[in-house]
Amino acid sequence: MAITPPEQRIWWNEPIHQVELGWIVIAFLWGLFMFFFMIAWHFIGEQNLSTETYRINPTAYEEKVEAFADKYQVGEEDGVPVVRAPAGEDVYLLARLWEWWPIIELKKGQSYRIHLSSADWQHGFSLQPTNINVQVHPGYEHVINLTPTEAGDYGIICNEYCGIGHHTMTGRIHVTE
Numbered sequence: 486m487a488i489t490p491p492e493q494r495i496w497w498n499e500p501i502h503q504v505e506l507g508w509i510v511i512a513f514l515w516g517l518f519m520f521f522f523m524i525a526w527h528f529i530g531e532q533n534l535s536t537e538t539y540r541i542n543p544t545a546y547e548e549k550v551e552a553f554a555d556k557y558q559v560g561e562e563d564g565v566p567v568v569r570a571p572a573g574e575d576v577y578l579l580a581r582l583w584e585w586w587p588i589i590e591l592k593k594g595q596s597y598r599i600h601l602s603s604a605d606w607q608h609g610f611s612l613q614p615t616n617i618n619v620q621v622h623p624g625y626e627h628v629i630n631l632t633p634t635e636a637g638d639y640g641i642i643c644n645e646y647c648g649i650g651h652h653t654m655t656g657r658i659h660v661t662e
């Protein structure tokens with residue numbers, strides 16, 4: 486079948502079918518409801534974390550993360566440093582093509598200030614299996630106050646498509662007793 490123009494060239498002046506109009510109205514109202522309910526989810530679902538955010542140069546952030554890793558490194562897994570920061574300390578995590586660096590070790594019940602930023606493109610910080618998601622942008626340093634409540638191994642995945650190696654962009658947080 487050939488692709489032919491619509492019978493009425495001025496198709497946008499055709500009357501809308503009742504059913505179609507009904508669905509447009511429903512979708513529009515639902516969109517509005519979801520938009521305003523985002524504020525409620527901050528309180529009800531403990532989602533949409535509050536972060537402090539600062540402007541930073543991506544290279545300066547990368548240097549901060551490296552200094553942090555050098556200072557507190559306690560081991561290595563698959564060539565990636567395992568870093569154990571003292572309780573209450575600032576913890577730095579870097580997103581870059583295509584890894585979350587370094588591997589972090591935290592203690593259950595202790596509070597930390599987790600810093601997140603990217604060295605290159607936009608990435609998504611998704612902590613598995615919990616429901617913590619933060620958009621990570623180069624040039625912005627986000628700080629989250631975090632107190633792990635359960636020991637175990639947590640995975641970080643990138644949930645913002647960032648190129649050919651996106652699916653390999655993972656990281657780890659170990660929470661010890």
Ligand SMILES: [Cu+2]
Binds near residue numbers: 608609643645646651
């Ligand atoms: Cu990514």
